[in-house]
Amino acid sequence: MAERIDLEVPATLNALSTVRMVLGGLGARLDFSLDDLEDIYLATDELLRTALDADSLDRLSVEVLLDDGVLRFTAGSFKSAKLRADVTIHADDCLDLCMLLRRTVDDVVLEDDDGAYRIVLVKRRQGSPA
Amino acid sequence: MSGSDERRVSDPLDLESPPGQARAFAAEDEEEASVHGGPAADVQGRGRDDSEKLDQYLLRRYHLYGDRTAREQLITMYLPLVRSLARRYASRGEQFDDLVQVGAIGLIKAIDRFDLSRGVELTTYATPNIVGEIKRYFRDKGWSVRVPRGLQELNIRLNKVIDELVPKLQRSPTINELAAAASATPEQVLEALETSQAYNSVSLQASPNGEGGEEDAGLIDYLGGEEEAYDTMEDRTTLAPGFAKLDKRERYILHLRFFEGLTQSQIAERVGISQMHVSRLIRRSLERLREEIGELDNPQIMRPPGDDPH
Numbered sequence: 001m002a003e004r005i006d007l008e009v010p011a012t013l014n015a016l017s018t019v020r021m022v023l024g025g026l027g028a029r030l031d032f033s034l035d036d037l038e039d040i041y042l043a044t045d046e047l048l049r050t051a052l053d054a055d056s057l058d059r060l061s062v063e064v065l066l067d068d069g070v071l072r073f074t075a076g077s078f079k080s081a082k083l084r085a086d087v088t089i090h091a092d093d094c095l096d097l098c099m100l101l102r103r104t105v106d107d108v109v110l111e112d113d114d115g116a117y118r119i120v121l122v123k124r125r126q127g128s129p130a
Numbered sequence: 131m132s133g134s135d136e137r138r139v140s141d142p143l144d145l146e147s148p149p150g151q152a153r154a155f156a157a158e159d160e161e162e163a164s165v166h167g168g169p170a171a172d173v174q175g176r177g178r179d180d181s182e183k184l185d186q187y188l189l190r191r192y193h194l195y196g197d198r199t200a201r202e203q204l205i206t207m208y209l210p211l212v213r214s215l216a217r218r219y220a221s222r223g224e225q226f227d228d229l230v231q232v233g234a235i236g237l238i239k240a241i242d243r244f245d246l247s248r249g250v251e252l253t254t255y256a257t258p259n260i261v262g263e264i265k266r267y268f269r270d271k272g273w274s275v276r277v278p279r280g281l282q283e284l285n286i287r288l289n290k291v292i293d294e295l296v297p298k299l300q301r302s303p304t305i306n307e308l309a310a311a312a313s314a315t316p317e318q319v320l321e322a323l324e325t326s327q328a329y330n331s332v333s334l335q336a337s338p339n340g341e342g343g344e345e346d347a348g349l350i351d352y353l354g355g356e357e358e359a360y361d362t363m364e365d366r367t368t369l370a371p372g373f374a375k376l377d378k379r380e381r382y383i384l385h386l387r388f389f390e391g392l393t394q395s396q397i398a399e400r401v402g403i404s405q406m407h408v409s410r411l412i413r414r415s416l417e418r419l420r421e422e423i424g425e426l427d428n429p430q431i432m433r434p435p436g437d438d439p440h
Contacts, residue, residue: 017324024320028305034292034323035302035393038409046416095388100416103388126301 002067011057016048019062023073026064030071032125039104040123044073046100047087047119054080069125074111076118084110087119185252189244204241205234208256212237215260219268229264236263277325284322287312289404292395296405302395326406327413375422380415387412 007022009015020041027037048060055078065072078084087108090098101108107122184207191200209230216229240256277285291311295303309316376384379401386392386400394412398405 021320021324024305024324025317028316028320031304031306033302033304034308034405035395037305038394042412042416045413049420095384095419099388103391 002065005064005066007062007064009060009062011052011060013049013052015060016045019044019048019060022062023064023071026066027071027123030066030069030125032071032123036123036125040071040073040121043101043104043121043123044075046097047121048075050086050097051075051078051080051083051119054078054083054086071123071125073121073123074118076111077113077116078119079116083119084117182251186246189241189246189252192241193244193246201241204252205238208237208241208252209234211253211256212260215257216264219264229267232267233260233264236260239263281318281322281325284312284314284318285326285406287314288319288322288326289406292405293398296395296399302393302405323406323409327410375418376415380411380418383408383411384415 005022005026007019009018023040023044024037027040032040051057051060057078061076063074065074086097087101088098088110090096090102098108101121105121105123107120109120109122111118111120185204188197188200188204188207191197192204212233213230216226216233219229220226236259237256240252240259243259244252244255288308291308292303295307295311299307303311305316305319308314309319312319314322383397383401386397387394392400394408395405398408401408
């Protein structure tokens with residue numbers, strides 16, 4: 001059965017450690033490996049840091065959905081065109097945000113949200129159904 | 131100590147001039163001491179019996195009669211030993227004088243806890259106490275923010291547990307497996323892993339396990355010229371924006387993770403350092419790149435031409 005956790009934190013770098021701790025606890029409940037957890041940490045950290053730089057936000061909204069070995073992380077809403085480009089456009093084979101996300105999570109999705117957009121990162125436990 | 135006490139100490143062993151052991155320590159050059167085996171060795175050649183008698187006499191004065199001056203005299207006598215031991219650790223980023231002060235605390239503890247009935251020499255008992263205190267200082271100072279001792283120790287345990295579990299399981303362990311193996315709760319494991327990011331990076335010359343034993347190989351030994359991929363990577367990436375700010379190890383680890391697609395556990399095995407250390411290095415490298423890229427105002431971090439990971 002799916003379980004949803006909503007988190008709203010100040011849009012500051014200090015708050016990212018709170019997000020990490022929550023993700024760690026949830027990942028542990030899904031029995032993610034240490035390598036998988038580290039991937040989630042890296043992906044969310046880099047994404048949110050970039051978002052904080054690119055978008056002027058007061059609060060950061062995060063939603064985590066757990067379902068059958070799959071962790072679905074959603075952050076937003078964002079309006080920055082630069083952030084959208086950083087997440088979706090991979091310049092050749094550079095180590096940019098887009099590549100980092102591809103290397104650390106299974107799926108990256110942008111969802112429209114009433115003129116803005118939300119970024120979804122999906123991480124599956126090894127052996128989970130795709 | 132009263133004047134009569136002082137005379138009683140001085141008379142049999144000539145304390146008007148420096149005592150045997152104190153004279154031996156005071157006279158020695160510390161560089162020379164390290165070459166010839168340190169103060170203990172030096173004492174052996176300069177009236178060891180007299181020195182031991184003086185040690186035992188002063189220790190009895192202190193422990194049986196509460197003679198604080200005898201204690202101070204012992205501390206003074208053995209400070210050269212502290213300096214000699216501290217010198218071994220002076221090249222690891224801490225001030226020599228600070229290490230001497232820390233080592234002196236170990237010496238004082240050794241003098242205070244010395245058990246006269248055990249029949250050992252003070253040098254034998256004091257040396258591990260002094261070294262232990264210096265090592266503890268390094269362990270505590272290695273943390274850039276104050277982390278409770280319990281978490282630091284759990285961190286050290288986790289390092290070992292991860293190293294044991296990865297080859298045993300043939301995969302990266304889960305948090306629950308780590309918790310069971312380290313006799314901790316999953317929450318404690320997560321907290322320890324998070325705080326491990328506060329641990330200062332060791333230098334390339336430091337040992338991979340962070341203990342810094344002199345016999346240990348340095349990290350740089352694990353990054354030797356045998357790694358052909360490393361040389362190739364080096365050629366292609368040194369000109370990339372921000373990359374020049376990273377050292378060879380950091381460039382290599384980023385390359386393995388993001389261009390060769392190795393997991394952190396696999397990188398740890400390849401490079402010969404712990405998974406937790408790989409994690410710290412990756413995060414710090416990305417942090418440094420981000421800072422550098424911010425200055426360049428260029429989102430591109432690293433470009434190894436012709437290397438398409440997808």
